[in-house]
Amino acid sequence: DTGVSQNPRHKITKRGQNVTFRCDPISEHNRLYWYRQTLGQGPEFLTYFQNEAQLEKSRLLSDRFSAERPKGSFSTLEIQRTEQGDSAMYLCASSLGLAGVDNEQFFGPGTRLTVL
């Protein structure tokens, strides 16, 4: 399977703990996006990378959230001191970075976080 993969698929943690999620994009894609989705709502943009550079961050990404893409390949999203309001599905997407071409975003299956 050469699609976007995310690990873990499910994570249950206690309030105050730190969690880290991983996203492996499609291999030739140089753009990577993180979204968050709460129950009954559409996904909300969190942040976006072009290769290893983090180019845009949503105001939803509080200082407890940090995302990295160290070698321009996989990405991690860490949430420190989790709160119950962080419970959501965290989605990763990737796309080609060809100039002048409208690049479709391919989504992974998501990581469902439950904070107790």
Add this chain to the structure above:
Amino acid sequence: DAKTTQPTSMDCAEGRAANLPCNHSTISGNEYVYWYRQIHSQGPQYIIHGLKNNETNEMASLIITEDRKSSTLILPHATLRDTAVYYCIVRPPRNDYKLSFGAGTTVTVRA
């Protein structure tokens, strides 16, 4: 970003065409209309997009009105596997732009 309005839910009979409306009355002249869908417990999946002309691919057809203030996604022969939430998104012509999802339309295809 231009706002879109979609019905909350709709039912469709298996084998029949499903017509999903979307209003985007504040769309700018260079903004595209995109459709994605999300099957339960999966990430969103791209369906189709268009600017002014009607578009068709192997999944669906997109009809955009002449004034571009609304569009309709057509699933020509709905199957049970088309049951999903369908999102209509208006997007600027930047290929790195984030997608702004609304609540979408929950489509249930019934046998």
